[in-house]
Amino acid sequence: MRRGLAPIEGRVIAAVQQPRCRCRPISINPPIARLRRRLVGQTVAAVQRCGKRLILALASGESLVFEPRMTGLVLLAAPPDEEHLRLRLDLAGQPPLALLFWDRRGLGTVRLFAAGELPHWLSERLGPDALNISWQALSDRLGRSRRAVKVALLDQRALAGVGNLYASEALFLAGLDPRAPCSSLAPKHWRRLVSALRRVLREAIRHEGSTLADGTYRNALNQTGTYQNHHRVYNRAGLPCRRCGSSIERLVQAQRSTYFCPRCQQPV
DNA sequence: CATATGTCCTGAGAGC
DNA sequence: TGCTCTCAGGACATAT
Numbered sequence A: 001m002r003r004g005l006a007p008i009e010g011r012v013i014a015a016v017q018q019p020r021c022r023c024r025p026i027s028i029n030p031p032i033a034r035l036r037r038r039l040v041g042q043t044v045a046a047v048q049r050c051g052k053r054l055i056l057a058l059a060s061g062e063s064l065v066f067e068p069r070m071t072g073l074v075l076l077a078a079p080p081d082e083e084h085l086r087l088r089l090d091l092a093g094q095p096p097l098a099l100l101f102w103d104r105r106g107l108g109t110v111r112l113f114a115a116g117e118l119p120h121w122l123s124e125r126l127g128p129d130a131l132n133i134s135w136q137a138l139s140d141r142l143g144r145s146r147r148a149v150k151v152a153l154l155d156q157r158a159l160a161g162v163g164n165l166y167a168s169e170a171l172f173l174a175g176l177d178p179r180a181p182c183s184s185l186a187p188k189h190w191r192r193l194v195s196a197l198r199r200v201l202r203e204a205i206r207h208e209g210s211t212l213a214d215g216t217y218r219n220a221l222n223q224t225g226t227y228q229n230h231h232r233v234y235n236r237a238g239l240p241c242r243r244c245g246s247s248i249e250r251l252v253q254a255q256r257s258t259y260f261c262p263r264c265q266q267p268v
Numbered sequence B: 001c002a003t004a005t006g007t008c009c010t011g012a013g014a015g016c
Numbered sequence C: 001t002g003c004t005c006t007c008a009g010g011a012c013a014t015a016t
Helices: A003-008 A030-038 A118-126 A135-143 A149-153 A164-174 A185-206
Strands: A013-017 A028-030 A044-049 A051-056 A065-067 A072-075 A085-091 A098-104 A110-115 A248-251 A256-262
Touching: A003 A044, A003 A098, A013 A030, A030 A110, A044 A072, A065 A072, A085 A135, A149 A164, A164 A185, A164 A256
Parallel strands: A028 A110
Antiparallel strands: A013 A085, A044 A051, A051 A065, A065 A110, A072 A098, A085 A098, A248 A256
């Protein structure tokens, strides 16, 4: 998503609109009138990412943070429908560009931070990014937890950027049982896990993400991803493991689906 | 303090 | 066909 938004770097925000939609409005802070006053005329200095958040760093030092959550999209192209369009930033210059925040389910948020406020806000919520963290750091943060490793991977304060789908995929690649308590993992397991996380996230990014049957993920140009065709376990309950042929199993941990291969992912 | 649960939301799909 | 029910999961508030 971030990569697809690179074309807006250097652009000036010309207009800010909150399209009227029949559904309940999403959380926008500050409310639209004040947001518009603070954004119009500002230059987008850079498009950044922190964990699952997308950040427009403005030349003033302010930051506009998008949290797409499950169904939110940040687009430079026509959205899947007009009904769930939540915010529109028109950008001056050629070619004409508009950044759209579209969110079918409406759990996403948009928030503006004054200069200097964002680092503190993020540091309260996010651990190191999954693409940067060392295995030692991950082990230090989670190694004494009694939580199941799959559940712990979803804790953004411990490790930022891993959601339900990629947690299952990484644990498969690492050969770890998702139910294993973090405290049962040895250094070699943390090493394998961090390596697997990096591999899964890089692969997924290369394939433009996972567009599930009931999911809505699209890249910034509203194109579907293809990583769902490469999933090793997610959404594959009852199908044969691509590595050993065993039937992939589904279980529920912390109210979320976990998929795993009972043969390739042994208890530690 | 660490961990667990409830809540929000909409649309897809199942079952009848 | 149309209704009701369940489920999807990210972040955060509240409970244990």
